[in-house]
Amino acid sequence: MASLTGSSAIADESDFLQTLSGNWQGTGQVRLKPDAQPMHVSCTLDSRADGEEISMQGACRANVVFSRRIGADLQAQGARYTGSYVGSIRGPATLSGSRNGGTLDLRIRWPARNDTGRTARMQVASLGSGRMRLVTSESHPRSGERIVTARIEFSRK
Template sequence: MKAPWALCRKSAASPQSLAEAFDWASEPVSKNSHAEGGTCRQGRSLSPRFQPFPRGEAATSRWREGIFMKSAAASLVAAFLLSATAAHADEAGFLRSLQGKFAGNGTVRIRTNSPVMNISCTFTSDATTDSLSLDGTCRAMLIMTREIRADLKTDGTSYTGTYVGSRSGPAGLSGSRYGNAINLGIHWAKIVNGDRDAELTVEKTGPDEMRMTVTDMDPKTGKMVVTSQIDLKRS
């Protein structure tokens, strides 16, 4: 019986064999044998470019490896989607816990080296699954009134938005939540206290309580100073 790879042709005048056309290697692997209408050429081994598909244990191993890689990739995608969904659910729950009307008292400094003034404030907090708006009014010494507003949008635990309440104009906000506190960097529209950067923290301090704190660096000492802090309670 001929080896499966032995190639025959009917005569020397027949067209170039398939083996020659595909450049088999020159090592003979079978003896001459007779074929109908002519003789069989010596079989030639396959070039590495045309080796048969792996069979048996090697084929099974490669098949299992491919299945494993596809399964691992699918697991990673599923884990990412689940974590993203869980993060979104956590933020939605946290934001909605800040929904409502709040009132409270606090302190404010016009500049990092200015005297502290006592203030009283009222806020309305509107929250959705991915946004938070804090709209309030603060009064000092019965004659000074300041409108304060912070509008935030969230993408996972990352927050961006705007802050209105400084005499320099609307400021940009960006940061993230850690635990019960949203920690935000403020970028003022103009230079305030020697630079354009400060920090705002919106913290849930109890089931019905919230604290808003702004800190800025004193240009003379280089230390962070609390320029305003308001403690609010759901009314």
């Protein structure tokens, strides 16, 4: 019975990751830092799922002011997800978390600076009908208030 439950969980995660697979385009707002003003961005994302793994690679642009590569590599291990994220001026970060319904809820752990690492949150939601949402948030460095640092709505090309 335990092996059937494990196989079912693997199939569930594989099926879910397939909903995030494909070529995507999106628009939204990004803050380069929690205390910066948001800027409008347009993004492309190529996402490929293979079993319990997914690789997302793309770029976001804000006029001529900003262009940044974005990406994540994730692996499902039962109900838990781990992986890495690129897209911040802070450098590559580690991801860990789980899925709740149609949303991956991930903790971002930025590289340590001066022996203190910072954390943030990333949610990747499969919205059905060829839509996906990516939201990141973290605490404002002075006030501690939770600030949305990116919110991008994607649709399949």
